[in-house]
Amino acid sequence: MLTLRPPPLGETKRSVLADVYIALVHHPVYDKQQNIVTTSITNIDIHDIARSALTYGVRRYFVVNPVRSLHALAEKILDHWQVGHGSTYNKTRKDALSIVTLAYTLEGVHQIIEQHTGKTPYVVATSAKWGKTDRVTFGSLRARLRVSDRPILLLLGTGWGLTEAILERADATLEPIEGKGTYNHLSVRAAAAIMLDRLLGSAA
Amino acid sequence: MLTLRPPPLGETKRSVLADVYIALVHHPVYDKQQNIVTTSITNIDIHDIARSALTYGVRRYFVVNPVRSLHALAEKILDHWQVGHGSTYNKTRKDALSIVTLAYTLEGVHQIIEQHTGKTPYVVATSAKWGKTDRVTFGSLRARLRVSDRPILLLLGTGWGLTEAILERADATLEPIEGKGTYNHLSVRAAAAIMLDRLLGSAA
Numbered sequence: 518m519l520t521l522r523p524p525p526l527g528e529t530k531r532s533v534l535a536d537v538y539i540a541l542v543h544h545p546v547y548d549k550q551q552n553i554v555t556t557s558i559t560n561i562d563i564h565d566i567a568r569s570a571l572t573y574g575v576r577r578y579f580v581v582n583p584v585r586s587l588h589a590l591a592e593k594i595l596d597h598w599q600v601g602h603g604s605t606y607n608k609t610r611k612d613a614l615s616i617v618t619l620a621y622t623l624e625g626v627h628q629i630i631e632q633h634t635g636k637t638p639y640v641v642a643t644s645a646k647w648g649k650t651d652r653v654t655f656g657s658l659r660a661r662l663r664v665s666d667r668p669i670l671l672l673l674g675t676g677w678g679l680t681e682a683i684l685e686r687a688d689a690t691l692e693p694i695e696g697k698g699t700y701n702h703l704s705v706r707a708a709a710a711i712m713l714d715r716l717l718g719s720a721a
Numbered sequence: 722m723l724t725l726r727p728p729p730l731g732e733t734k735r736s737v738l739a740d741v742y743i744a745l746v747h748h749p750v751y752d753k754q755q756n757i758v759t760t761s762i763t764n765i766d767i768h769d770i771a772r773s774a775l776t777y778g779v780r781r782y783f784v785v786n787p788v789r790s791l792h793a794l795a796e797k798i799l800d801h802w803q804v805g806h807g808s809t810y811n812k813t814r815k816d817a818l819s820i821v822t823l824a825y826t827l828e829g830v831h832q833i834i835e836q837h838t839g840k841t842p843y844v845v846a847t848s849a850k851w852g853k854t855d856r857v858t859f860g861s862l863r864a865r866l867r868v869s870d871r872p873i874l875l876l877l878g879t880g881w882g883l884t885e886a887i888l889e890r891a892d893a894t895l896e897p898i899e900g901k902g903t904y905n906h907l908s909v910r911a912a913a914a915i916m917l918d919r920l921l922g923s924a925a
Contacts, residue, residue, distance in 0.1 A: 549811075561765055565908045574901030607753075609906040697778030697921060702813040704769045707914035710907065711922075714915045717901060 536668040540579040547677040556675040558587045565706040567613040573713040579626045638670035642687035650684050652692040655715045740872040744783040750880040760879040762791045769910040771817040777917040783822050783830045842874035846891035854888050856896040859919045
């Protein structure tokens with residue numbers, strides 16, 4: 518079951534890079550005790566990550582959650598900024614949220630990308646930790662974006678992160694973002710912003 | 722008038738870089754119509770930017786707001802995570818918030834940094850736009866961090882950004898973060914994360 522929003526924005530500048538999609542995954546993810554849970558959709562995750570995604574030319578930002586009532590909540594937020602009062606009050610929010618698509622499952626996300634592009638996405642999971650599966654560097658994924666003609670789907674976890682099963686099923690897992698010391702507990706909003714800047718920014 | 726929190730964390734790994742401080746400025750900033758206003762302190766700005774700041778070894782994160790009742794609100798949030806239930810529920814939040822200092826004015830921030838370091842900070846404003854004053858590149862500020870023995874204070878604006886007066890008074894203003902197209906409306910939380918990664922991250 519998919520809630521479809523309009524197809525990719527015409528305004529998003531098409532570059533020579535592969536098409537990049539991101540998905541914020543609310544299930545299956547770990548909680549603090551490593552139980553597999555479903556997290557709630559939050560207003561701030563929708564807004565912040567949509568604004569970062571549109572800034573860096575991401576084609577679609579999928580909010581993936583299996584819970585029907587949370588879709589209703591998310592629809593309400595999206596409608597407020599897209600057709601309600603918010604759409605005239607703040608046009609930049611309207612633009613950002615126009616790239617958001619709600620989905621119930623990751624399989625549903627894959628299907629939409631295949632419908633849009635005619636190709637299966639190369640799926641890249643993210644994790645704040647080193648782990649069992651190999652990690653690809655930001656540099657090598659950045660290079661891949663320049664040569665690949667397959668769309669790339671970046672998966673971001675909520676809660677305490679994507680499950681091992683998701684990492685194993687992905688085509689690759691990106692190296693963790695590390696700062697200067699031993700502390701690396703970035704919010705998913707900050708991690709998404711840094712990841713997009715490293716992969717798609719002009720500076721690096 | 723300053724609300725002092727404990728001095729810089731021992732755990733923050735001291736590097737060969739200059740000491741970096743950041744300040745989130747709630748006044749004076751512009752609103753949508755370019756009026757000069759005071760914005761509200763938000764829970765999410767405190768949390769997200771503290772987590773990013775600690776990850777990148779920032780010495781102190783100042784939340785600057787002239788309104789006494791908003792300080793009381795911020796104190797309540799900080800206390801919850803530092804001494805209340807939150808401190809045992811989520812230690813990583815406690816650690817992040819331990820680098821937050823509330824201040825009423827930017828002058829107060831300068832004083833604290835001088836007390837800590839014995840030196841006046843080199844003040845760098847940020848803006849999402851090109852403008853009247855010159856902009857320094859991320860590359861040149863990154864290079865300065867490696868040679869300067871003066872502490873660096875990075876100013877982040879809330880609302881519709883720092884006023885021209887703040888930019889003119891600063892020692893420098895950083896170039897805007899630009900993505901791939903014409904849209905650049907990052908949240909201040911995302912902009913802070915990207916800025917810290919570009920200036921202090923190991924990747925660049």
